[in-house]
Amino acid sequence: xxxxxxxxxxxxxxxxxxxxxxxxIAIQTSGDHEVITKPMADGGEGTIEAILSATSGERVxxxxxxxLGNSIETSYAIxxxxxxxxxxxMHAGLYQVPDEKRNPDLTTTYGMGQAIVDALDRxxxxxxxxxxxxATNDGGLGLLQALGLKAFDTNGNRxxxxxxxxxxxDSVQLDDLxxxxxxxxxxxxxDVDNPLCGELGASTIYGPQKGASSExxxxxxxxxHKFANLIEAQLSNNWQQTAGAGAAGGLGFAFLTLGAKLESxxxxxxxAIHLEQSIETADLIFTGEGQSDEQTLYGKAPGFVADTxxxxxxxxxxxxxxLGGNTARLRExxxxxxxIVNKPLSLAECMENTSTLLKEQTMQIMTLIQAMKExx
Numbered sequence: 198x199x200x201x202x203x204x205x206x207x208x209x210x211x212x213x214x215x216x217x218x219x220x221x222i223a224i225q226t227s228g229d230h231e232v233i234t235k236p237m238a239d240g241g242e243g244t245i246e247a248i249l250s251a252t253s254g255e256r257v258x259x260x261x262x263x264x265l266g267n268s269i270e271t272s273y274a275i276x277x278x279x280x281x282x283x284x285x286x287m288h289a290g291l292y293q294v295p296d297e298k299r300n301p302d303l304t305t306t307y308g309m310g311q312a313i314v315d316a317l318d319r320x321x322x323x324x325x326x327x328x329x330x331x332a333t334n335d336g337g338l339g340l341l342q343a344l345g346l347k348a349f350d351t352n353g354n355r356x357x358x359x360x361x362x363x364x365x366x367d368s369v370q371l372d373d374l375x376x377x378x379x380x381x382x383x384x385x386x387x388d389v390d391n392p393l394c395g396e397l398g399a400s401t402i403y404g405p406q407k408g409a410s411s412e413x414x415x416x417x418x419x420x421x422h423k424f425a426n427l428i429e430a431q432l433s434n435n436w437q438q439t440a441g442a443g444a445a446g447g448l449g450f451a452f453l454t455l456g457a458k459l460e461s462x463x464x465x466x467x468x469a470i471h472l473e474q475s476i477e478t479a480d481l482i483f484t485g486e487g488q489s490d491e492q493t494l495y496g497k498a499p500g501f502v503a504d505t506x507x508x509x510x511x512x513x514x515x516x517x518x519x520l521g522g523n524t525a526r527l528r529e530x531x532x533x534x535x536x537i538v539n540k541p542l543s544l545a546e547c548m549e550n551t552s553t554l555l556k557e558q559t560m561q562i563m564t565l566i567q568a569m570k571e572x573x
Contacts, residue, residue: 198480200224203235203472205486205498206243207518210551212236213243214250219552220483220516223559228567235472237484237498240386240462241329242286245274251470252276259315261308262339264289264332265298266359273312276469280323281316285445286330288312289339291407294332299408301334301417302361306448310343317375323382325465326452328445334404335360336393336421337451344455345373364420369427383457386465388496391443393436393450394422399443407446421447428454463501473505481566482506482513483559489515490522494530503530516558518547535562 202224204216211219213236221232238247248254254276263269274282286292288308291299309326316324333339338348339358347370348356356362391397400409400417409417425437432454436442441459442450449459467473476482484502486493494500499515506513512532520527520536527534537554538547539561547554 199231199233199478200481200483201233201235201475201479202483203237203498203502204484204516205237205239207485207487207551208242210487210518210548211555213238213247215552216485216555217250219555220559223556224563227560227563233475233479235470235475237463237472237502238327238466239329239388239496239498240327240466242284242290242292244284244327244386244462244466245272245282245287247466248276248282248469249274254282257315257319259312261288261311262305262358263308264293264304266303266305269293269308271308271312273316275316275319275321279321280325281319281321282325282327282469283309283312283316284327285309285448286327289333290330291332292330299332301404301407301409301413301446302359302364304333304335304360304407305339305358306331306333306335306337306446306451307339307343307358309448310340313340314343314375317377317381322380323384325384325386325469326457327386327462328448329386329388329462331445331448332407333360333448334400334407334409334417334446335363336399336424336447338363338366338424340448340451341374344375344378346371347373360417363424364416366420366424366427369424369431371428371431378455383452383455384465385441385449385452385457385459386462387441387444387449387459388462389444390440392438392440393425393442393447394418397443399447402443403446421450425450461496461501463496463498466498467501467505472502476505476511477509479511482511483516484513485516487518489517489520489527489534491526492522493527500530514562516555516562518551533562
């Protein structure tokens with residue numbers, strides 16, 4: 198059989214690449230099968246690794262300003278020499294900020310802008326951005342400053358690049374934005390539809406996980422609205438209510454002002470790794486993630502893989518760390534839904550033995566499939 202293995206990561210345990218490799222080894226142990234691995238992501242952590250694992254791209258190492266303003270060593274990917282893939286989490290990621298330091302006043306997206314400038318310097322004509330996992334709520338103030346925007350307070354003093362500076366922004370100047378931005382095709386992997394401000398906006402919905410207090414949420418909601426009004430007045434457009442403008446603390450809005458398109462993260466990554474072409478000629482598909490429930494069907498990578506499989510009448514097996522919620526709903530899209538947990542185990546034991554459990558369950562599934570084929 199020709200089998201496509203296209204899982205997302207098991208967060209906290211295995212990357213998507215590691216999951217795909219483990220499943221592949223188990224399948225090959227079970228018989229003589231052609232296995233094609235296509236590690237997936239939806240725009241969050243692991244996006245670059247998934248693309249590099251399935252393409253001939255290269256990783257570009259560079260130093261940028263991290264979410265707390267310190268210099269960090271990080272990277273992005275270049276595919277086909279002209280397409281840059283930049284992951285927000287690697288330049289302004291929540292995981293980079295210890296719990297005790299999480300405060301939107303102290304974080305910035307400046308490093309994202311630096312990575313974009315580096316990609317422009319290397320001649321990239323298309324830039325794919327994974328928006329997931331940010332530590333920021335600055336509306337892209339830092340990002341845009343790295344690209345040439347200037348911000349000023351009520352006294353005309355030039356402001357810095359942090360969230361606290363957004364709270365004091367009274368005017369902006371766009372004249373010095375890098376002119377090369379006009380010729381770049383920005384594609385943004387975004388799987389949330391929040392507007393910039395309001396009850397469903399960036400500050401209200403995502404501010405708490407980034408350390409924002411109730412008062413900060415109110416202040417940032419007002420500041421984002423004012424900041425957006427300043428930019429929109431100069432560009433004669435309105436993006437604040439656009440679905441996804443509130444993604445990544447308002448980074449979605451900033452990219453919209455640069456002419457970007459906000460797209461399904463899983464769909465964009467699948468296109469980049471040519472997933473559909475592999476599925477079209479496959480006999481069977483494996484996918485999975487750390488924890489699956491009915492939300493898996495709404496924009497997450499395994500749900501997208503199943504949709505693509507169903508398009509070509511190819512059975513898709515969901516093999517995840519755990520299953521929850523309405524599993525009957527999952528079975529409507531997947532040919533089979535399995536957890537890797539095969540006996541009573543603590544969460545710590547599951548996390549410690551993920552690779553072994555995954556391999557064993559894959560082999561069990563393949564044994565069943567082989568028995569069914571022999572009975573025909």
